[in-house]
Amino acid sequence: MPLYEINNRHPRIGKGTWIAPSAEIIGDVEIGEQCYIGFGAVIRGDFGSIRIGNQSLVEENVVIHTAVSTVIGNRVIIGHMAMIHDAVIHDRVLIGMKSMICEGTVIEKDAMLAEQSLVRKNQTIPSGKIFAGSPAFFIKEVTDRHREMMAFGIQAYLDLIEQYHRSFRSC
Numbered sequence: 099m100p101l102y103e104i105n106n107r108h109p110r111i112g113k114g115t116w117i118a119p120s121a122e123i124i125g126d127v128e129i130g131e132q133c134y135i136g137f138g139a140v141i142r143g144d145f146g147s148i149r150i151g152n153q154s155l156v157e158e159n160v161v162i163h164t165a166v167s168t169v170i171g172n173r174v175i176i177g178h179m180a181m182i183h184d185a186v187i188h189d190r191v192l193i194g195m196k197s198m199i200c201e202g203t204v205i206e207k208d209a210m211l212a213e214q215s216l217v218r219k220n221q222t223i224p225s226g227k228i229f230a231g232s233p234a235f236f237i238k239e240v241t242d243r244h245r246e247m248m249a250f251g252i253q254a255y256l257d258l259i260e261q262y263h264r265s266f267r268s269c
Contacts, residue, residue, distance in 0.1 A: 102124045102125070107126040107144075108126075109129070109143070111123075112128075113131045114263075115259075116133075116134055116262045116263055118158075120138050121136065121137065121139040122139070122142075124141070124143060124144055125142065126144075126148065127141050127148045127150075129141075130152035130153070132152060132153045133154050133155065133156070134154075134155045134157075134258065134259050135156045136155075136159070136160065136178075139158065139159065139160045139161075140160075140163075141156065142164075146165055146167050146168070146184070148169075148170075149170065151170060151171045151172035152172045153252060153256065154173060154174040154175075155175045157178045159178055159179045160180050160182070161180075161181045162176075162183075165183075165201070166184055168186075169186045169187070170182070173189055174187055174192075174193070175248065175252065176193045177195035178195045179196045180195065180197045181199065182199040183201050184202060185199045185200070185202070187199070187205045188204075188205060188209075188225075192209075192248055192251075193211050194211050194213035194215060195214070197212075197215045197216070197217070200219040201219055202220035203217045203218075203223075204221075204223070205223040209223045209225055209227050209240070210229070211223065211230070211234060212231070212234075212237065215229060216232035217234045218233045221233070226239060226240045227239060
């Protein structure tokens with residue numbers, strides 16, 4: 099597993115979590131149970147702490163770093179190539195691909211961020227809202243259909259995690 103200690107700080111990984119061999123997890127990082135950490139992801143807790151809740155998905159080439167603290171809740175989807183720095187992301191949030199989440203940001207539960215969005219320093223994304231753009235601005239309310247699709251996506255990855263544990267092999 100691609101886990102690294104620095105200054106007596108080391109990663110802690112929850113039961114059932116799958117981590118790609120090309121991911122890098124460094125320092126004070128805690129990852130919950132049944133999470134997916136994709137290929138090329140970098141989660142760097144060398145300066146501060148990073149906490150990721152249960153059943154959260156960190157897709158390919160995501161970068162998570164912190165100077166102080168980053169907290170990511172349960173059942174969060176972080177899309178490919180997103181970047182997160184010193185933020186608080188609550189439960190059941192979707193971060194679109196190639197989005198940038200800057201320091202001091204708070205994304206409240208059940209919010210969604212469209213792909214390639216920029217959440218500026220100290221910006222708050224309210225619960226149940228969809229934001230998009232650079233800088234990110236309000237688009238519309240999250241609907242039941244959005245919630246259903248989010249739950250479907252989480253379940254698809256939970257199934258994929260099981261497959262990776264069972265059959266992923268170098269050839």
